[in-house]
Amino acid sequence: MGGASGPSAAPLLGKTEGDGVTIDGRTRLAGVIGWPVDHSRSPMLHNHWCRVHQVNGAYVPLPVKPGQLEMALKGLAAAGFRGVNVTIPHKEEAFRLCDELTETARRAGAANTLRFVEGRVIGDCTDGTGFCDNLLAHGVRLEGRALILGAGGAARAVAAALQDRGCEVFISNRTASRAEALVQALGAGTVLDWTDWPSRLGEMNLLVNATSLGMGGRDDTAWSSLLQKGQEGLSVADIVYTPRQTPLLKAAQERGFRTVDGLGMLICQARAGFQEWFGVLPEADEASFDILAQDLARHGLS
The missing domain is CATH 3.40.50.720 (NAD(P)-binding Rossmann-like Domain)
Structure with missing residues (x-):
């Protein structure tokens, strides 16, 4: 968080800035639910796309224990989140909790990409x-x-x-x-x-x-x-x-x-969710791949 101090400084009311991302009262929010969820590179990918496409959005990791998914979805929808991705071990439970499903999700019997629309949970499967x-x-x-x-x-x-x-x-x-x-x-x-x-x-x-x-x-x-x-x-x-x-x-x-x-699958499956939540269909391009590959390499996971 930055900004000058003293009486002449303009306060950052409800706003945080860093790494090129601005978060304020109009920021579109999404995230990924899993247990554990610290392995996920989805936040890095989606926030990269937010920066590239100049979207006022943020995508965050959401560790949710087994048995708490329904409560978490209701809370996130009430808090104004646009939607979430769902990863291990919640995908099949997410399918059961959806109010509406795409044909692809019905065919797969699982949901990994959820939208919150007027209190309803709409599930899709992009995997x-x-x-x-x-x-x-x-x-x-x-x-x-x-x-x-x-x-x-x-x-x-x-x-x-x-x-x-x-x-x-x-x-x-x-x-x-x-x-x-x-x-x-x-x-x-x-x-x-x-x-x-x-x-x-x-x-x-x-x-x-x-x-x-x-x-x-x-x-x-x-x-x-x-x-x-x-x-x-x-x-x-x-x-x-x-x-x-x-x-x-x-x-x-x-x-x-x-x-x-599996890195390319992560990028390819993420595109549809990003479009639903943030209004832009990103490309599965070399820059997206490189930013994740470099991070994995830094953590000895290449």
Whole structure:
């Protein structure tokens, strides 16, 4: 906070300034809800876009414990927030709490982008589109068979988006009943037992980690041995982006597979929410990518 002192100084009534961002009584507010939420680079991305597009807006991290999401949404809407993103572990609960859902959110069975309109919560799911846009940007063809690890909100969105683009989807999750529920909700797909998917990898064109495995660099999975059956031409994608080079992606690169990290997905899925809250559709451009990549590198998460 800045400003001169003394009787001649003009007071900054309700206003804070710093890093090129001005916050006052007209500032549009949005944020990201998660538990934990300190790993999220969404605030950095959205505030970068606010500066670039000269939007009087601010986007903040909102740590909300499990079981408190409904109360948090009501409070934020009452406080004048335009909306929020929702991340682990709240996406499926957010879906249930919405007053209205887009067709994309219904298809995915999850909501990650919420708008507050006259006391109502309107839910959308941008994860699937963001994921596919990121794959296409990396030259991955959306065809053939895709094996998705996980059955949570992000997995549901990715599976629905890949199905809608003509892929045959296989789901594997540690808790088989969740994978079965996902396939039933999608109306198509095949469940693979968690212990069996490595032996079926040779049949796949794409492997997607849609779990939190590897987040924070946790190397507690023997990915190298699990990837042994993968064939030439396999693409491996990870929705985790902290770090960008997850243990899975490192193991996949060592085997010569094409890899796609989750940073591009973060940027691509964020565009629609920014437009809804702040009135501008930003580009998933090199500058947006670089500002996040450099931050991850500074924190040893590249």
